[in-house]
Amino acid sequence: MAAVDETADFAALIRELKDRSGLSYGVLAKRLHMSTSTLHRYCNGDAVPTEYAPVERFARLCKATPDELVEAHRRWILADGARQRERKSAATAATTATAATTAATTAVTETAAAPIPEADVPSAAPGPALSPATEPAEPVAAPRNRRRTALFAAGAVAVVLAATALVPHFVSGDGGGDRKQEAGSVTSTGRGTASASASARPTSSASASASPSGSASPSGSATAKSGASASPSAKAGGAADVAAAVPLTVTTRPYAWESPCGQTYLVDQDAAKVPPPPTEQDAPSWVSALGAVSAGSQYLELTVQGTGQDTVVLQSLNVRVVGSAAPPAWNVYEMGYIGVGCGGGVPTHSFDIGLDAVRPVARPKSGQTGLPYKVSESEPEVLYITAAAASHDVRWYLELAWSSGTRNGVLRIDDQGKPFRTSGMSGRPQYGYSLDDSEWVPHKAD
Incomplete structure (x- = not known):
């Protein structure tokens, strides 16, 4: 029910923006480069966008105020998180049903294969002959009971199979293709430490990198490495359970754009071989296909959300x-198009990183407050990072320290298990894309 409510709240807001704009679904869909049916599903609450980028473009196109942009982002985060939790629950139900089917099938097989005890077989010892009138109709009672048991077990298998067949239907009915995971945007969790008292000694240690599918893998965009500790009286395995219960997740968008005109990439290709600039949501695949490197600066969007009601402090x-x-x-290739204006502003909770410094530091942008911040499941925070490099090609990552009650830990935030890479571009040939000529043309040089 929570997923339905949060999705409905999100849909209600974007419907309100759409109605107020006076624009039709067809006009909005064309400007947003999506199908009309997909936009209908978003507005009706039948699906939730995988990324926030199309939501932001939609809101700006509908002339949303800054407060409405923040509220749209908040509602999208809650709806997206609720929908993912719902899908995980359905997947768990499918796994349970499959296990039940296997167990029932095994029971039938064992029942059918079990030998009939000798005591159940009619004795072949000599005795008085029976006339046809007195001969028993069921000479072997035990096999008949065994056949009934097998039929009963087979019926149980049929019921379980029917339930199993329904589960994938519910799982697949959650937004269809609109919920596909996009490269360069990964939600992951980490591990932390917890102690019941200052004198508690560590009983185990753990490190992991979690992927969206739930399997440990170095490809996740956020990882955490730390020990887990519990009180000396903790039961076996308790420390591992405490470590696994990290109370927050971080979704990283390493190829977000502060504005199309402000984003550039270094590419080891001639202009004639480079495809046109992508839209923001297609930037990860464009970068991956060309082996591109963020040039001049890299803009990251980190969405930090608690996994429960407990408050988590980002230290x-x-x-x-x-x-x-x-x-x-x-x-160097500049995104956007020559002669086309670009918008954009500075959102709250923005940080600058000068990668050319000997010891780079994340500093709040002018006039903004820095960490610590507080997050929970219903109150997420979005951090915007601008990492700039002028004279170096830098590989780097972030570490986010957190605490919640007696628990604390550190999350490693990177580009799907690899460091971020941001390079200077001074003196390199620069190109912009001309809509008139449909090609890259020399733009300017530093």
Whole structure:
């Protein structure tokens, strides 16, 4: 029910924006580069966008106020999180039903294969002959009972199979293709530490990287490595359970755009071989296909949300540099189009990182408050990071320190298990895309 309510709240807001704009579904869908039916599903609450980017473009197109943009983001986060939890519950039900089917099938097989005890078989010892009138109709009673047991078990299997067949229907009915995971946007959790008292000694340690599918993998965009501790009286396995119950998740968008005109990439390709600029939601696949590197600066969007009602305090955000070298001698390609204006503003909770510094630090932008922040399941926070590099090619990642009651930990935030990569571009040939010529043309040079 929570997923329905949160999805309905999100849909109600975007319907209100759409109605107020006076624009039709067809006009909005065309400007947003999506199908009319998909936009209908978003507005009716039948689906939730995988990314916030189309929601923001929709809201801006409908002339949403800054407060409405923040509220749209908040409602999208809650609806998306609720929908994911609902899908996980359905998947768990499917797994349980499959296990029940296996167990029932095994029971039938064992019943059919079991030998009939000798005591159940009519004795072949000599005795008085029976006339046809007195011969028993059911000479072997035990096999008949065994056949009844097998039929009963087979009926149970049929019921379980029917229930199992229904579960995938409910799982697949959650938004269809609108819920596909997009490259470069990963939700992940980490591990932390917890102690019942200051004198508690660690009983075990753990480190993991969680992927959206729930399997441990280095491809997740956020990882955490720390020990887990519990009170000396904790039961076996209790420390591992405490460590696994990290009370927050971080969704990372490493290829978000502050504005199309402000985003550039270094690409080791001639202009004639580079495809046109992508839309923001297609930037991860465009970057991956070309082996592109964020040039000049990289804009990250981190959505931090608690997994329960407990408040989680985000203590600090630290920068870790893995390596630094000279920028590659590649061409620079600017997103957006020549002669087309770009908008954009500075959202709250924005940080600047100067990667050319000896010890880069995440600093709040002018006039904004820095960490600590507080998050919970119903009150997420979105952090915007602008990491700039002028004279170096820097590989780096972030560490987010958190605490909740007696628990604390550190989340590693990176690009699907790899460090972020941001490079300077001074002196490199720069290109912009001309809509008139439908090609990349020399734009400017530093």
